[in-house]
Amino acid sequence: MKAKFITVEGTEGVGKTTNIEFIKTWLQSREIEFIATREPGGTPLAEEVRDCLLRNREELVDSTAELLLVFAARAQHINTLIRPALERGIWVLCDRFTDATFAYQGAGRGLDKNLITLLENEVQKGLHPDLTLYLDIDIELGLERASLRGEFDRFEKEQVSFFEKVREGYKERVAQNPSRYAVIEAGQALQEVQIDIKQALEKWFPLEK
Numbered sequence: 001m002k003a004k005f006i007t008v009e010g011t012e013g014v015g016k017t018t019n020i021e022f023i024k025t026w027l028q029s030r031e032i033e034f035i036a037t038r039e040p041g042g043t044p045l046a047e048e049v050r051d052c053l054l055r056n057r058e059e060l061v062d063s064t065a066e067l068l069l070v071f072a073a074r075a076q077h078i079n080t081l082i083r084p085a086l087e088r089g090i091w092v093l094c095d096r097f098t099d100a101t102f103a104y105q106g107a108g109r110g111l112d113k114n115l116i117t118l119l120e121n122e123v124q125k126g127l128h129p130d131l132t133l134y135l136d137i138d139i140e141l142g143l144e145r146a147s148l149r150g151e152f153d154r155f156e157k158e159q160v161s162f163f164e165k166v167r168e169g170y171k172e173r174v175a176q177n178p179s180r181y182a183v184i185e186a187g188q189a190l191q192e193v194q195i196d197i198k199q200a201l202e203k204w205f206p207l208e209k
């Protein structure tokens with residue numbers, strides 16, 4: 001089977017970390033060679049950009065500057081890690097990708113979606129996930145869970161209304177291209193969430209006979 005690119009998306013406190021561990025276990029059970037990475041980040045340079053983006057600061061961060069930093073990190077990540085891995089037959093599991101940009105910078109910050117599409121085309125050159133697991137959760141519930149993790153970063157400090165827009169942004173992406181997404185109801189008990197994730201993985205990547 002050709003190497004696949006899987007991404008995991010969702011708003012704050014949706015349980016990405018726990019469920020990514022579950023996906024890793026599933027990949028291992030299939031004896032699939034893979035790397036697990038994240039955005040923003042995934043390479044030393046892109047992790048530095050991540051730190052710039054997430055760090056709390058006095059200075060107001062311009063939304064266009066934020067968008068360009070996200071894509072700067074993504075270019076480095078794709079060209080030095082993701083694409084070389086896929087070309088070598090290694091699957092890539094990524095915590096967030098460009099759907100997050102449409103959701104956070106597009107829907108959340110209100111930036112022009114055409115500008116994001118322009119950057120997407122330029123930076124990704126046709127690279128898109130084979131499957132995106134979108135974990136959906138009630139915003140207030142997610143923020144409550146996220147608050148248990150300790151201090152909030154620059155994004156986590158946003159208002160509930162910002163995250164409501166982000167959630168709508170994700171749903172809009174799913175509606176535009178439903179065949180790429182598995183929508184997972186992440187407010188369920190963890191066991192139920194993971195049954196749904198396993199089902200999606202098996203549907204997208206059936207065992208070859």
Ligand code: TMP
Pocket residue numbers: 038039040070095096097098099100101102104105155156
């Ligand atoms: P997380 O990976 O711990 O969820 O944190 C990453 C943060 O970065 C999260 O709040 C969403 C934000 N983000 C964007 O705003 N745009 C993007 O394109 C990506 C990948 C992440």
